[in-house]
Amino acid sequence: MSERSQQAVVELLREVTGEDAEWVAGIGPDTRVDGDLFVDSIELLALSARLAERFGPAVDLVGHIAGLDLEVLLRLTIADVASYVDSTGSTT
Amino acid sequence: MSRFLFLSLPLTGHVNPMAAVADALLRRGHDVLWAGSESFLRPIAGPQARIHPIPLRAHRGQAERGLDATRSRWDGYIVPHAKVTRKGIDAAIAQFEPDLLVVDQHAIAGAIAAHAHGLRWVSVAPTTMELTRPFRRTLPRVEDWIAERMAIAWTAAGQPGAPPHDLRFSPHGLIAFTAGALAGDPAHRPGNTVLAGPALAPRAPDPDFPMDWLDPARRHVLVTVGTLSMDLAKGFYQRVLDALDPLGDRLQAIIVAPDGTIPGPSGHVLVRRPVPVLDLLPHLHAVVSHGGLNTVSEALVHGVPLLIAPIKGDQALNATAVQTAGAGLRVSFDHVRPADLRTGLLALLDEARYAAAARGLGDELRAAGGAEAAASAIERMTYDKD
Numbered sequence: 001m002s003e004r005s006q007q008a009v010v011e012l013l014r015e016v017t018g019e020d021a022e023w024v025a026g027i028g029p030d031t032r033v034d035g036d037l038f039v040d041s042i043e044l045l046a047l048s049a050r051l052a053e054r055f056g057p058a059v060d061l062v063g064h065i066a067g068l069d070l071e072v073l074l075r076l077t078i079a080d081v082a083s084y085v086d087s088t089g090s091t092t
Numbered sequence: 093m094s095r096f097l098f099l100s101l102p103l104t105g106h107v108n109p110m111a112a113v114a115d116a117l118l119r120r121g122h123d124v125l126w127a128g129s130e131s132f133l134r135p136i137a138g139p140q141a142r143i144h145p146i147p148l149r150a151h152r153g154q155a156e157r158g159l160d161a162t163r164s165r166w167d168g169y170i171v172p173h174a175k176v177t178r179k180g181i182d183a184a185i186a187q188f189e190p191d192l193l194v195v196d197q198h199a200i201a202g203a204i205a206a207h208a209h210g211l212r213w214v215s216v217a218p219t220t221m222e223l224t225r226p227f228r229r230t231l232p233r234v235e236d237w238i239a240e241r242m243a244i245a246w247t248a249a250g251q252p253g254a255p256p257h258d259l260r261f262s263p264h265g266l267i268a269f270t271a272g273a274l275a276g277d278p279a280h281r282p283g284n285t286v287l288a289g290p291a292l293a294p295r296a297p298d299p300d301f302p303m304d305w306l307d308p309a310r311r312h313v314l315v316t317v318g319t320l321s322m323d324l325a326k327g328f329y330q331r332v333l334d335a336l337d338p339l340g341d342r343l344q345a346i347i348v349a350p351d352g353t354i355p356g357p358s359g360h361v362l363v364r365r366p367v368p369v370l371d372l373l374p375h376l377h378a379v380v381s382h383g384g385l386n387t388v389s390e391a392l393v394h395g396v397p398l399l400i401a402p403i404k405g406d407q408a409l410n411a412t413a414v415q416t417a418g419a420g421l422r423v424s425f426d427h428v429r430p431a432d433l434r435t436g437l438l439a440l441l442d443e444a445r446y447a448a449a450a451r452g453l454g455d456e457l458r459a460a461g462g463a464e465a466a467a468s469a470i471e472r473m474t475y476d477k478d
Contacts, residue, residue: 017424018424019424019427020427020429022427023427034158034159034160035157035158035159035160038157038158038404038425038426040402040408041226041227041229041230041231041408042226042408042409042412043408044230045230062230065230065231066230066231066232066233067233068231068233069233069237070159070162070163070233070234070237073159073231073233073234074158074159074160074163
């Protein structure tokens with residue numbers, strides 16, 4: 001997982017949730033998207049759209065998480081999302 | 093005259109609208125029997141209600157947030173509840189011989205019993221989540237997991253094979269206590285859905301509530317996060333208190349919480365539980381809420397705009413629908429700052445467009461017909477042998 005994609009994921013999440021800098025400061029690679037941040041399905045859709053805007057249409061977060069089981073989703077971290085972005089080979 | 097067996101779970105928000113529908117059916121000369129916990133149902137369904145008692149153990153505490161809340165709702169609550177109530181429902185059916193079962197989407201033992209006894213049944217949607225099933229579109233494996241839970245309950249009840257369809261959706265029809273923009277995209281719900289709007293019934297009066305505390309020269313705000321544990325609500329309530337603190341010259345606030353759980357409220361803040369919400373709503377100018385469907389509908393029917401901090405389940409859907417319609421604002425339950433709460437609240441109070449949009453949504457909800465429309469739909473579903 002690259003530092004750059006992690007920062008982008010957190011920044012775009014901040015945008016779609018309407019949170020602030022203090023919220024961002026509390027997020028690390030191991031922060032869980034569901035279990036810690038309580039990002040809901042509407043916000044996930046918005047995050048997916050922003051990631052595609054930033055990194056290109058090869059990044060399809062909604063398509064990716066659609067294949068994940070409940071147990072995996074419960075543990076999904078910021079680092080997991082950033083690693084997925086990296087795995088698509090997309091760059092800004 | 094027909095006989096209707098009502099099945100729900102011991103959850104106030106689920107049973108309140110069903111009780112209003114039961115009353116409407118009784119007034120039309122029908123018979124209604126509830127099967128469930130008498131100690132829970134009696135205060136809501138009323139002294140005249142017929143109840144086939146099914147003693148219930150207290151269930152384990154549920155996770156309050158996120159997908160963990162979904163998991164514990166099914167694994168820790170809905171599936172065990174189905175198992176514990178099955179025999180009692182069978183006995184109620186044998187004794188009462190109902191023409192139709194009226195089944196909360198989460199009371200899946202009722203759906204299973206309807207199949208086992210070859211009876212017609214109608215589903216009742218307790219939340220926007222179960223009405224529109226957003227997981228199907230964003231997290232389909234979570235929806236698959238829920239289907240597995242229903243299959244487990246089906247098999248545990250001794251039924252052969254797999255459930256013939258989603259046990260939350262009767263082929264005979266679905267009644268939802270919402271309508272209009274609040275009900276979401278029509279494409280997301282089954283074609284046999286009847287949107288009845290909120291089914292409100294007069295609730296027992298609360299003679300102890302100090303209605304004369306309300307100062308007609310100031311505006312009035314209700315703050316409620318439903319039945320959430322106080323542990324989780326504490327941080328949010330503290331930020332609401334900080335937001336309200338300098339506003340005593342222009343408003344009074346009622347916070348729904350057990351007395352003493354919120355330290356040192358100012359003179360313009362009243363902390364109480366329970367609160368006669370329906371009696372208070374005609375006097376309110378804004379509601380701060382978690383966005384549960386009942387609270388949202390009741391506020392909108394009275395033309396009161398909402399500041400919504402969603403916590404779990406369908407609350408985010410309700411919050412987004414209200415904000416999109418201009419009838420309120422959505423804020424973060426975990427992170428919203430007192431200054432932002434104050435700004436949002438003052439906007440709802442000072443900008444007439446919010447109350448106007450709330451009245452618009454309220455008109456849509458009322459036009460759906462409420463308990464009477466639900467009762468008519470139930471009568472149709474009983475006789476239409478389609």
